[in-house]
Amino acid sequence: MKQKRTKNEYVEWTQKIAPKTHKLKNIILAFIVGGIICTIGQVILSLLLKTGMLKEDAASLTTLLMIFLGAFLTGINVYDNIGRIGGAGAAIPVTGFANSIVSPAMEYKKEGYVMGVGAKMFLIAGPVLVYGIVASIAAGILYYIFTINI
Numbered sequence: 481m482k483q484k485r486t487k488n489e490y491v492e493w494t495q496k497i498a499p500k501t502h503k504l505k506n507i508i509l510a511f512i513v514g515g516i517i518c519t520i521g522q523v524i525l526s527l528l529l530k531t532g533m534l535k536e537d538a539a540s541l542t543t544l545l546m547i548f549l550g551a552f553l554t555g556i557n558v559y560d561n562i563g564r565i566g567g568a569g570a571a572i573p574v575t576g577f578a579n580s581i582v583s584p585a586m587e588y589k590k591e592g593y594v595m596g597v598g599a600k601m602f603l604i605a606g607p608v609l610v611y612g613i614v615a616s617i618a619a620g621i622l623y624y625i626f627t628i629n630i
Contacts, residue, residue: 513566
């Protein structure tokens with residue numbers, strides 16, 4: 481007969497056998513990886529500005545290139561390794577957003593383009609988009625209300 485554990489015993493048991501996390505190491509690696517990604521973006525932006533491009537256009541193109549870079553590195557199975565090392569430092573920049581869309585699309589491709597890629601592509605990024613759009617609409621309405629000149 482199996483021995484039943486109480487909730488507290490189970491929590492103690494899982495804490496004992498769970499691998500220990502190295503928080504300081506993870507924080508430092510996230511800072512370094514995120515910093516490298518942001519530095520690459522800044523270098524691209526600076527190079528585009530040196531060509532005489534307008535700041536708004538250069539910023540848009542930089543974002544586009546960083547999204548492409550994140551998607552491309554995900555496609556050749558490199559970004560997952562970067563994410564494994566950098567954690568949130570790789571997930572938070574726009575390259576991580578591209579990874580969150582491309583990775584499920586690649587994983588579920590075998591289930592077909594409609595029920596696989598189409599249905600699962602926004603599995604991770606979907607909530608981010610929904611809440612981002614809702615928050616931006618709310619912010620726009622509040623901005624309009626408080627800046628209206630009556």
